[in-house]
Amino acid sequence: MTDLIRSTAAETAAAIASGQVSAVEVTQAHLDRIEAVDKKVNAFLHVDTEGALGAARAVDEKRARGEKLGPLAGVPLALKDVFTTKGIPTTCGSKILEGWIPPYDATVTSRLKDAGVVILGKTNMDEFAMGSSTENSAYGPTGNPWDLSRIPGGSGGGSAAALAAYQAPLAIGTDTGGSIRQPGAITGTVGVKPTYGSVSRYGLVAFSSSLDQGGPCARTVLDAALLHEAIAGHDPMDSTSIDAPVPAVVEAAKRRDIRGMRIGVVKEFAGEGYQAGVMQRFNESVELLRELGAEVVEISCPSFLLAMPAYYLIAPSEASSNLARFDAMRYGLRVGDDGTRSAEDVTALTREAGFGAEVKRRIILGTYALSSGYYDAYYGSAQKVRTLISRDFDAAFAGVDVLVSPTTPTTAFPIGERADDPLAMYLADLCTIPSNLAGNAAMSLPCGLAPEDNLPVGLQIIAPAMADDRLYRVGGAVEAALNDKWGHTLLEEAPAL
Amino acid sequence: MPGITREEVAHLARLSRLELQAEELDHFAEQLDVIIGAVARVSEVAGQDVPPTSHPLPLTNVMRADVVRPSLTPEQALSGAPAAEEQRFRVPQILGED
Numbered sequence: 001m002t003d004l005i006r007s008t009a010a011e012t013a014a015a016i017a018s019g020q021v022s023a024v025e026v027t028q029a030h031l032d033r034i035e036a037v038d039k040k041v042n043a044f045l046h047v048d049t050e051g052a053l054g055a056a057r058a059v060d061e062k063r064a065r066g067e068k069l070g071p072l073a074g075v076p077l078a079l080k081d082v083f084t085t086k087g088i089p090t091t092c093g094s095k096i097l098e099g100w101i102p103p104y105d106a107t108v109t110s111r112l113k114d115a116g117v118v119i120l121g122k123t124n125m126d127e128f129a130m131g132s133s134t135e136n137s138a139y140g141p142t143g144n145p146w147d148l149s150r151i152p153g154g155s156g157g158g159s160a161a162a163l164a165a166y167q168a169p170l171a172i173g174t175d176t177g178g179s180i181r182q183p184g185a186i187t188g189t190v191g192v193k194p195t196y197g198s199v200s201r202y203g204l205v206a207f208s209s210s211l212d213q214g215g216p217c218a219r220t221v222l223d224a225a226l227l228h229e230a231i232a233g234h235d236p237m238d239s240t241s242i243d244a245p246v247p248a249v250v251e252a253a254k255r256r257d258i259r260g261m262r263i264g265v266v267k268e269f270a271g272e273g274y275q276a277g278v279m280q281r282f283n284e285s286v287e288l289l290r291e292l293g294a295e296v297v298e299i300s301c302p303s304f305l306l307a308m309p310a311y312y313l314i315a316p317s318e319a320s321s322n323l324a325r326f327d328a329m330r331y332g333l334r335v336g337d338d339g340t341r342s343a344e345d346v347t348a349l350t351r352e353a354g355f356g357a358e359v360k361r362r363i364i365l366g367t368y369a370l371s372s373g374y375y376d377a378y379y380g381s382a383q384k385v386r387t388l389i390s391r392d393f394d395a396a397f398a399g400v401d402v403l404v405s406p407t408t409p410t411t412a413f414p415i416g417e418r419a420d421d422p423l424a425m426y427l428a429d430l431c432t433i434p435s436n437l438a439g440n441a442a443m444s445l446p447c448g449l450a451p452e453d454n455l456p457v458g459l460q461i462i463a464p465a466m467a468d469d470r471l472y473r474v475g476g477a478v479e480a481a482l483n484d485k486w487g488h489t490l491l492e493e494a495p496a497l
Numbered sequence: 498m499p500g501i502t503r504e505e506v507a508h509l510a511r512l513s514r515l516e517l518q519a520e521e522l523d524h525f526a527e528q529l530d531v532i533i534g535a536v537a538r539v540s541e542v543a544g545q546d547v548p549p550t551s552h553p554l555p556l557t558n559v560m561r562a563d564v565v566r567p568s569l570t571p572e573q574a575l576s577g578a579p580a581a582e583e584q585r586f587r588v589p590q591i592l593g594e595d
Contacts, residue, residue, distance in 0.1 A: 103573035239559040331577030352516040383549030439553020
């Protein structure tokens with residue numbers, strides 16, 4: 001192992017298993033990297049040095065005893081600060097949870113621990129995962145390692161930036177409208193939203209329960225697949241968890257053969273608002289799919305054009321209900337409890353002080369959409385759009401194995417540019433939202449740099465629910481072909497920090 | 498579809514238990530009016546005979562066996578409480594004085 005922080009998770013796990021390097025050495029190298037660059041990047045809200053080194057030591061001891069190690073044992077990971085971690089702060093990027101120490105682990109957290117994955121710390125995010133730039137964090141924005149003056153995407157900007165800055169080879173995100181895939185595209189990394197219900201939501205602080213889905217973030221498709229297998233699978237603690245086997249994603253990632261696959265290009269994801277360089281790289285990717293032996297056809301999904309409006313009614317509606325739990329009574333911030341104020345006043349003062357602007361806007365919007373008189377026109381219509389979108393997907397998947405589109409209409413925009421223009425911010429998720437509404441599986445992987453700004457462009461692949469393996473089959477083949485063409489990975493073109 | 502007024506936003510904020518400042522109210526009313534203008538496009542489908550989808554999975558009433566399982570201790574459950582007393586969450590007064 002020549003470079004501990006630039007190796008893939010698969011390489012690192014193999015080196016640890018063979019005794020070439022210890023898990024403690026690998027972990028220390030990443031902690032040193034975080035120490036060296038995170039003042040600039042701000043990817044982490046909390047670094048758990050002791051816990052990480054302790055977990056690494058446990059892996060080394062297990063190996064010394066001759067026990068078999070799992071496929072990711074000893075590999076460091078950055079965990080989005082929306083998953084509970086027993087004894088370790090969990091803020092969701094919000095002041096209302098500052099200092100909160102959860103008394104239990106999320107299922108994702110405990111599965112990672114069981115797999116011997118070393119959790120380095122918790123990553124920065126838009127408050128309660130509401131945003132597309134990580135600027136809505138109460139703890140300051142995260143910089144994009146490609147250009148620190150630009151956004152790293154969101155809401156999981158911290159997780160994506162940690163990968164791109166070589167602070168961790170693996171990360172976990174959550175994707176409600178694109179919060180794994182859009183940061184992946186923006187930072188030149190790989191992000192997967194698994195099928196809804198395939199990764200447990202137990203201990204994932206809820207934003208929009210019918211849309212939220214945890215998933216893997218990595219620098220390579222194979223690493224994402226290894227992490228996918230580690231966290232997915234039925235969990236009795238989550239009543240919306242699917243009780244079915246996890247698709248063979250690791251095998252699919254290694255296959256690198258897409259001959260005979262049928263791939264649909266979504267016609268609606270192009271045109272006004274799409275950056276020229278993004279479309280150029282996307283069109284080249286479509287050409288590459290053809291060269292690799294896939295049959296490519298154009299597909300029309302007209303209801304996708306209503307996905308963004310439907311999402312910004314459904315997600316805020318569910319959020320307005322989910323976030324009612326922050327009432328200043330059982331955990332988190334309490335403001336104004338001076339002995340004279342009522343519980344109701346204390347709750348209102350606390351929420352005013354503890355929530356940021358975007359969270360307040362969405363709570364009010366959701367309350368509006370659910371109020372009598374508007375319910376049918378807004379929330380009811382949005383639910384009909386959701387049905388129409390699922391029908392468009394069903395019709396498309398009757399003819400093709402996967403769909404492709406750009407992941408985002410543009411590359412990373414400057415920090416501050418859309419910060420107080422919610423509608424402009426919402427456009428960043430135009431292509432990613434339909435998969436959340438339908439509950440299917442989708443991936444973003446890097447497909448080049450936009451010529452006009454030299455920033456990463458993401459290719460989105462969408463597969464039917466529970467056919468997550470198709471994402472990895474296509475993604476693995478595209479990644480291998482592009483790396484061959486470039487002679488290196490895209491991230492190697494990122495400037496040194 | 499009508500837009501949203503400052504008074505409506507103030508009412509919704511009260512319902513949502515958000516003690517908004519006056520400037521915040523002005524700003525949000527303006528922004529929410531723009532957002533609602535954009536999302537109102539969903540009502541294009543209002544008249545269509547399409548069943549609503551509330552959830553991507555066709556699940557109803559997922560049950561578990563009614564057996565005692567390990568749970569948090571009272572100390573753990575109260576560990577994040579802003580105020581606790583006699584193994585209970587201490588809250589500000591809920592009923593009026595009179």
